[in-house]
Amino acid sequence: MTQLRKALRPSTKALPEYTRGHNRSLVLQTLYRDGRRSRADIARETGLTRVTVSALVAELIAEGLLVELGQREETRPGKPATLLDLDRSAFVIVGLDLSEHSVFTGALLDLDGAISTRVEVELAGSTGDEALAKVVDLAEQLVAAATAPVLGIGVGSPGVVDLGGVVLSAPNLGWNGLPLQALLAERFGVPVVVANDANAAILAEHSFGGAASDAMLVKIGHGVGAGLLLGGTPLFGSRFAAGEIGHVVVGTDGGAVCACGKRGCLETWLSIPNLHARLDRPENADARERDVVLREAGERLGIALAPVVGALDLGEVILSGPTDLLDGALASATVETLRNRTMAEFHGSVTLRMTALGPDIVLRGAAVMVLSSRLGVS
Amino acid sequence: MTQLRKALRPSTKALPEYTRGHNRSLVLQTLYRDGRRSRADIARETGLTRVTVSALVAELIAEGLLVELGQREETRPGKPATLLDLDRSAFVIVGLDLSEHSVFTGALLDLDGAISTRVEVELAGSTGDEALAKVVDLAEQLVAAATAPVLGIGVGSPGVVDLGGVVLSAPNLGWNGLPLQALLAERFGVPVVVANDANAAILAEHSFGGAASDAMLVKIGHGVGAGLLLGGTPLFGSRFAAGEIGHVVVGTDGGAVCACGKRGCLETWLSIPNLHARLDRPENADARERDVVLREAGERLGIALAPVVGALDLGEVILSGPTDLLDGALASATVETLRNRTMAEFHGSVTLRMTALGPDIVLRGAAVMVLSSRLGVS
Numbered sequence: 203m204t205q206l207r208k209a210l211r212p213s214t215k216a217l218p219e220y221t222r223g224h225n226r227s228l229v230l231q232t233l234y235r236d237g238r239r240s241r242a243d244i245a246r247e248t249g250l251t252r253v254t255v256s257a258l259v260a261e262l263i264a265e266g267l268l269v270e271l272g273q274r275e276e277t278r279p280g281k282p283a284t285l286l287d288l289d290r291s292a293f294v295i296v297g298l299d300l301s302e303h304s305v306f307t308g309a310l311l312d313l314d315g316a317i318s319t320r321v322e323v324e325l326a327g328s329t330g331d332e333a334l335a336k337v338v339d340l341a342e343q344l345v346a347a348a349t350a351p352v353l354g355i356g357v358g359s360p361g362v363v364d365l366g367g368v369v370l371s372a373p374n375l376g377w378n379g380l381p382l383q384a385l386l387a388e389r390f391g392v393p394v395v396v397a398n399d400a401n402a403a404i405l406a407e408h409s410f411g412g413a414a415s416d417a418m419l420v421k422i423g424h425g426v427g428a429g430l431l432l433g434g435t436p437l438f439g440s441r442f443a444a445g446e447i448g449h450v451v452v453g454t455d456g457g458a459v460c461a462c463g464k465r466g467c468l469e470t471w472l473s474i475p476n477l478h479a480r481l482d483r484p485e486n487a488d489a490r491e492r493d494v495v496l497r498e499a500g501e502r503l504g505i506a507l508a509p510v511v512g513a514l515d516l517g518e519v520i521l522s523g524p525t526d527l528l529d530g531a532l533a534s535a536t537v538e539t540l541r542n543r544t545m546a547e548f549h550g551s552v553t554l555r556m557t558a559l560g561p562d563i564v565l566r567g568a569a570v571m572v573l574s575s576r577l578g579v580s
Numbered sequence: 581m582t583q584l585r586k587a588l589r590p591s592t593k594a595l596p597e598y599t600r601g602h603n604r605s606l607v608l609q610t611l612y613r614d615g616r617r618s619r620a621d622i623a624r625e626t627g628l629t630r631v632t633v634s635a636l637v638a639e640l641i642a643e644g645l646l647v648e649l650g651q652r653e654e655t656r657p658g659k660p661a662t663l664l665d666l667d668r669s670a671f672v673i674v675g676l677d678l679s680e681h682s683v684f685t686g687a688l689l690d691l692d693g694a695i696s697t698r699v700e701v702e703l704a705g706s707t708g709d710e711a712l713a714k715v716v717d718l719a720e721q722l723v724a725a726a727t728a729p730v731l732g733i734g735v736g737s738p739g740v741v742d743l744g745g746v747v748l749s750a751p752n753l754g755w756n757g758l759p760l761q762a763l764l765a766e767r768f769g770v771p772v773v774v775a776n777d778a779n780a781a782i783l784a785e786h787s788f789g790g791a792a793s794d795a796m797l798v799k800i801g802h803g804v805g806a807g808l809l810l811g812g813t814p815l816f817g818s819r820f821a822a823g824e825i826g827h828v829v830v831g832t833d834g835g836a837v838c839a840c841g842k843r844g845c846l847e848t849w850l851s852i853p854n855l856h857a858r859l860d861r862p863e864n865a866d867a868r869e870r871d872v873v874l875r876e877a878g879e880r881l882g883i884a885l886a887p888v889v890g891a892l893d894l895g896e897v898i899l900s901g902p903t904d905l906l907d908g909a910l911a912s913a914t915v916e917t918l919r920n921r922t923m924a925e926f927h928g929s930v931t932l933r934m935t936a937l938g939p940d941i942v943l944r945g946a947a948v949m950v951l952s953s954r955l956g957v958s
Contacts, residue, residue: 362926371925371926414818415818416817416818418891428891430891430892432810432815433813433815433816435811437810437811437892437893438811438893439794439892439893439894440792440793440794440893440894440895440896441893441895441926442893443893443923443926443927444891444892444893445891445893446890446891446893446923446926446927447887447890447891448923449890449922449923450886450887450890450891450921450922450923451886451920451921451922452887453831453832454831454832454833454883455832455833462923462924464920464921505832506887507887508828508829508887509825509828509830509884509885509886509887509888510887510888510891510892512824512825512827512828513796513806513808513822513823513824513825513828513888513892514808514815514817514822514888514891514892515815515816515817515818515819515820515821515822515823515824516817516818517818517819518818542829542842543828543829543842544827544828544829545821545824545826545827545828545840546840547749548740548749548819548821548824549821549824
């Protein structure tokens, strides 16, 4: 056993490596979440040496990312420590939400994800290059309005987007293989991150909305899509199409014919246009009938999600979309159905709630993408 | 923009960090996958400096993990390089498979996951402490049979197992909160890793069976469970119950009453005892009726998995269990159903196959768990 024990003994010997980027992010992350720290505080919280922290802080101050706030009022004797924070006004972020059917929305956000300027561009049925021109127009207006250097542009796009920001397929916009990230980066000369809108949304929910580390956000609008966070990491899937649940068939009892040609896809039950069409029928005019329609839609969502909750052991499902339709009979029916169709012992406590971030969720997620890719914070 | 560019400029300055464990694993991993490498080969393939590699190799030789094989026959002039390999006979691994209903199986495996000695212990209805005693008995026989130091004991257990190897719930064995990993580690004085059987199986499939990085293994036996690999990493879930799909209700048209009290759970369609019960009915005696039963079970598996394939964008589903029942009408019906119920554009190419690892899959997965936790290789 001696040989074994020796082989498996942990070592404390360190070898130099390219860990500077990681350490930089540790310092920035510490201040990002909760600013007003001294160098000694940062060293204690990150586990880095004070020498390392001092060197990194000096660099980050020179780069304009950190500022010294002055000295802490000390209760103990000795030299008071100088407090540091991220210079939250040093940069702005441009966020774009292309996920709505009739309008592209953009905003300037600060490093905390708070929105200042907001701009909208009517889509008016544009597709292809015309739709792309509207994205550029929107970004142009925001970059022009920026009063600080732009840290980056984050974009939440509908459809399937690969890790290089190429929109592989966004049928409503007529985009197939559009290298949106590269085009915007070339046009504006700043770093750009493009991701699927629901993937952006789950990042916002994780950073600003308190989502659990194993959570799914279902975004219900013109289509139905989802963003998944597993162990705190977003899931992209084998063809970047993770979360594409809108055209999964729900149940074994038929359903309406979908635009995709199949029958009973989740979108036929749950998309906002389909929900409105059903609610607008004269026979569904009164409150009770309205509730039946919403409950049925919620049940279908529960039926579709039960195998996903079981397979992934999700702790939390979050809904994003029109509160007047989703928050009530629909959401209650979804969570009841989820619990009735999974293993009570382990999945009975799965929770379901509306996002608290409202319609800005994709814009804020786009900002998180920029913060994460440029500064390593989120 | 100058300030921005400066802030975001990559740096090559390195700070010392505790990366030794990582570098050790890099060296071991390089040799594990494809041995017979010189120090220079390893440096080139890992990106580590030759000084770092030489120091790590010296340590690993002293620890008995690496051996020098002699010199390579060089075609070029100069001093021939000395080839290295993992000493694949330096250690053995004990693997235990507790997932079968009537028998516990154990084996000694080498560092390549090949099985030498194999031992079985009849369960004979044992549960609770009696079943635990049979696990200890099995491990004892194998440790006694080992002709080299035991690197560790890997265990694939049915039920829900947390990351500390506590079996939270294994109803068939009457285990609730059993700290199996700690008990075996204390008893045998070697490192022990306990995980769910299907999670062990997907690791085996990834290491030895060529599973994609985004894959799901469905293990069909007395119960039905799954192991998931996402981006090459096993998924555990918010309550360690990822893959527990056996009690997800399938379809919206009823089904048989399950032992859990619900109606139409996946296990009622697909577990081996339930399949046999249906196949043994006199009216299902001929080949055509048999196929109908198997196709129906396969369709139900497809219905249950379609939302999972859509949400996760899985590239591959792998089945593990009795080939005579699964490989044929059942598997074909599953993949057809999967394709018919998801988005053709992205999920139409999902593949489904039987594991090629046969009934040893959990034993080999248990070995992977030990290799991964002790040496950082897989």
